[in-house]
Amino acid sequence: MKASLKACDVVIFGGGGDLAMRKLLPALFHLDMDGLLAPTTRIIGASRREVSTEDYQAKVRDALDEFVPSSIGDEKTWPRFKERLSYVSVDAQQESDFSRLNDHQVGGDDRDVVFYLATSPDLFGSICSSLATHGLNADRMRVVLEKPLGRDLKSSRAINDEVMKNFNEQQAFRIDHYLGKETVQNLLAIRFGNTLFEPLWSSAHIDNVQITVSETVGVEGRWGYYDNAGAMRDMVQNHLIQLLCLVAMEPPGRMDADSVRDEKIKVLKALRPIVGANAYNKTVRGQYAKGMIKGKGVQGYFDEEGSNPDSRTETFVALRADIDNWRWAGVPFYLRTGKRLGQRYSEIVIQYKAVPHSIFSDESNRQLQRNQLIIRLQPEEKISLTVMNKVPGASEGMNLQPVDLNLSLTEAFNDKRSPEAYERLLLDVMRNDATLFMRYDEVEAAWKWVDGIMSAWSQTSERPKEYASGSWGPAASMALPIKDGRNWHDY
Ligand code: BG6
Numbered sequence: 001m002k003a004s005l006k007a008c009d010v011v012i013f014g015g016g017g018d019l020a021m022r023k024l025l026p027a028l029f030h031l032d033m034d035g036l037l038a039p040t041t042r043i044i045g046a047s048r049r050e051v052s053t054e055d056y057q058a059k060v061r062d063a064l065d066e067f068v069p070s071s072i073g074d075e076k077t078w079p080r081f082k083e084r085l086s087y088v089s090v091d092a093q094q095e096s097d098f099s100r101l102n103d104h105q106v107g108g109d110d111r112d113v114v115f116y117l118a119t120s121p122d123l124f125g126s127i128c129s130s131l132a133t134h135g136l137n138a139d140r141m142r143v144v145l146e147k148p149l150g151r152d153l154k155s156s157r158a159i160n161d162e163v164m165k166n167f168n169e170q171q172a173f174r175i176d177h178y179l180g181k182e183t184v185q186n187l188l189a190i191r192f193g194n195t196l197f198e199p200l201w202s203s204a205h206i207d208n209v210q211i212t213v214s215e216t217v218g219v220e221g222r223w224g225y226y227d228n229a230g231a232m233r234d235m236v237q238n239h240l241i242q243l244l245c246l247v248a249m250e251p252p253g254r255m256d257a258d259s260v261r262d263e264k265i266k267v268l269k270a271l272r273p274i275v276g277a278n279a280y281n282k283t284v285r286g287q288y289a290k291g292m293i294k295g296k297g298v299q300g301y302f303d304e305e306g307s308n309p310d311s312r313t314e315t316f317v318a319l320r321a322d323i324d325n326w327r328w329a330g331v332p333f334y335l336r337t338g339k340r341l342g343q344r345y346s347e348i349v350i351q352y353k354a355v356p357h358s359i360f361s362d363e364s365n366r367q368l369q370r371n372q373l374i375i376r377l378q379p380e381e382k383i384s385l386t387v388m389n390k391v392p393g394a395s396e397g398m399n400l401q402p403v404d405l406n407l408s409l410t411e412a413f414n415d416k417r418s419p420e421a422y423e424r425l426l427l428d429v430m431r432n433d434a435t436l437f438m439r440y441d442e443v444e445a446a447w448k449w450v451d452g453i454m455s456a457w458s459q460t461s462e463r464p465k466e467y468a469s470g471s472w473g474p475a476a477s478m479a480l481p482i483k484d485g486r487n488w489h490d491y
Helices: 018-033 053-067 077-084 095-103 121-133 153-164 182-192 223-229 231-248 257-270 278-282 362-367 421-430 440-458 475-482
Strands: 008-013 042-047 085-089 112-117 141-145 172-174 206-214 283-289 291-293 296-298 316-321 333-338 345-352 372-378 382-390 400-408 465-468
Touching: 008 018, 008 421, 018 042, 018 053, 018 077, 018 421, 042 077, 053 077, 053 085, 077 085, 085 095, 095 121, 112 121, 112 421, 121 141, 121 153, 141 153, 153 440, 172 440, 182 231, 182 372, 182 382, 182 421, 206 231, 223 231, 231 257, 231 316, 231 333, 231 345, 231 440, 257 440, 278 283, 278 316, 278 440, 283 440, 283 475, 316 475, 333 475, 362 400
Parallel strands: 008 042, 008 112, 042 085, 112 141, 141 172, 206 333, 283 465
Antiparallel strands: 206 345, 283 316, 291 296, 316 333, 345 372, 372 382, 382 400
């Protein structure tokens, strides 16, 4: 990682909340540990509660103890990190409170400022307007906008319009933490740092692409938020679609923000709309029922605290997307994601076509499998390529067997800690690099596509299909690629 040693103030709205404690502050701590924060960079928690800086520091320390694995918890860094931390009480809806940020010298000495809005998006507009009123929207100041950016195109536009009244597009960093994951960036390295894959990266050689993000957790006490969103808005509209864009986009001319985003937007615009009756053939919705995960009984969606038995919110989605352009004509992109599934893992599978003609015997032919490139994002970070090999031994004749050529990033770079997604992304905001963030037209195009599907769903009386927790989702999801003569890749 290149250093961001320019001094900067990082102000976290929602500074006492879950995201700040679990992800943002541990990420900043790691950056400090790795020597990537300038000596005078400050981190300022902001939220409505009246808390002293000392109490805030103690709360952060507790969070670090809980969320930074002890093997890398570093007592040398803590005193330095603690010095950087302070707290300012600001009610996001009280414009006058924002003067406390001026009193705190935020942005003083012409430093860059990152305002991280880890709050409900309903507050983005008023926070940005109050920041501007207090002179805190100069070009060297940036806002990071956490998802969900709305719940449809209309609400997303409204949020964006509010933010854009006081900040310009170059200052707006719309975060999708999946883009900060190491293997996701490695996908770009694999595609554009090698000559090997790109000539084979099209419908001429690829049969289908599969993107799976499977979670074992349920809604984790956030029924209210989740039920208003569902898997489509919570995961597909952002994380899965972003992965699809990186797989499908044309090679950008340069690795810079607009070149990459210009290519992603072309993919989004080429996504074939899934509307009306097509939504029944091409999508499957599910809702988890009780079941077993890793030998333990777990509750169903309607047993979760705060649940409402009439809810039709999907906790699982599988769908077939098609990209209408030369490169991808006829190549289905199967996407699926769900909560309370059998295993936590995320992967992208590039499934190549079968050999055009086999020279082998019937027996060998039965063993012939197609090449697959598997990019595993989690739990482990690895890339593997399945190729056919001869089984060794004179008596084996021409027996074939698929063998995985594995690149385990953990093993290949074993002296390197793999950074968390938020580390990379926070560093990028501090050094003003928006390549791994979403431009507004991308968010809008993704919503437009998702809105088409959601609107088709809303016109049916059909409920999402129930699936047992610990399974791989509703049976209909299994059938989705089977209808096309294909299968999901087994984990
Ligand atoms: C978040 C969703 O954006 O991503 C959560 O709101 C989901 O519902 C999470 O659990 C998954 O992220 P990760 O990095 O754990 O795969």
